[in-house]
Amino acid sequence: MSVPQVTPLNAFHRQHGGRMVDFAGWDMPVQYRSILEEHKAVRQRCGLFDVSHMGEADVQGPEALKFLQHLVTNDCRKLFPGRILYTVMCYPHGGVVDDLLVYMRVPDDYLLCINAGNIAKDIAWMKEQAQGFNCSVVDRSADFAQLAIQGPTAAALVQTLTLTNLAEIKYYHFVHGEVAGVKCLISRTGYTGEDGFELYCDATAGAGLAEAILAAGGPFGLELTGLGARDSLRLEAGFPLYGHEITDQITPLTAGLGWVVKLDKGPFVGSAVLQREKAEGSTQKIVYFKTNDRRIVRAETPVCDAAGLVVGRVVSGTLSPIINEAIGTALVATTAAAALLVVDIRGTKINLQLVKPPFVPLKKS
């Protein structure tokens, strides 16, 4: 048997009533009080998430940029010190290895943030791909704690704990500073669709930083928020989750992530296949749906056309606590996507209403 890994905040979660579950091999809080209440808190006030399970890697060396251009689909030449890029990295067949953030500290020095469940696979893949490039790939995952403070009052809360002028940090930018006396990489990013920050600090300082944020959070309506709300928030915002909307069998073009695939930047891993998919059109696509019904349409539910023929399957599904109806994503045949799509929930036929996410109006910084 394998023992779940723990983040530096494990004792913090238990002390504060976190309901712990195994997530991708990590012992994490799925909720503290209520998934629905925590979700609403992030849309209306702010929430504190432990995201220390996420992986980090350093990519450093004279050919770091050249390597990243080969590795990922987005164009890293757009980066400058303090700038962050969202991208995916693909296999030669076009399927996704992982989605990730690339932080440029200074030229030749990058920090990558990768998914918890993919750390070992990603590091091995990146090291393999880095052969022949004059740069190093180092797994830094165990060195960092990472906290996300998300929601409309997040910036005001964090500002009470730092001398760094947060108003100067734009969306998808970062600076180094101190928060509650703890040295942090302060990143204006998140996975909820709200304004907010992701703070990377030394693993040993993570629990203290969380306590300090929690202690200062009262006037800002801060709520401790778990992975349950993190998932429903990201889905409501229209963000993909690895293993659902993107997998090694789903390309970024199929997933609707064409905006991070820069086919004009020169060859990269998977570019030939993605070029062909773009020219010929994708045979299947990820669609976002709502149902005008509260019954959750869960992952793996078959999706049928009007004639009852299976044309796809649901890949994520939850209840939006904001619009009070089931929302989700499905992978469907492109030829069927424009017509009526139906799922069967315990004998009731429910029509999927396709929408362009986000499902709720979002206000980013």
Add this chain to the structure above:
Amino acid sequence: MSNVPADLRYAKSHEWVQLAGDGTATIGITDYAQNSLGDITYIQVPKVGATLKAGETFGVVESVKAASDVYAPIAGVVLAVNPQLETTPEKVNQAPYTDGWMLKLKLVNPADASALLSAEDYRKQIG
């Protein structure tokens, strides 16, 4: 620690029964059950007039986590369903033994209640 009121009877499958003494009973799910399920998002109940056998599935309680069947702890005919649960199923989380009641039944045989668990036995079951 789950709340297990002493004046109710219970089924192993985590439903509670309140016997009115006039051959009718009110049915719901226990505090332990609602806590295990987490945030309840949808509740499917039978129509008034439906006849339920003991142990038969009478509906579904759906949470963010999963959809779970609920079972009739005792045989009866449905006299009423809680009309509030259609729009506010979270009442089962908030007040499983009061506002979160699910059905009222006319019992087929009130003596069947002797097969139900006492509060003490149910508390032992859930540990």
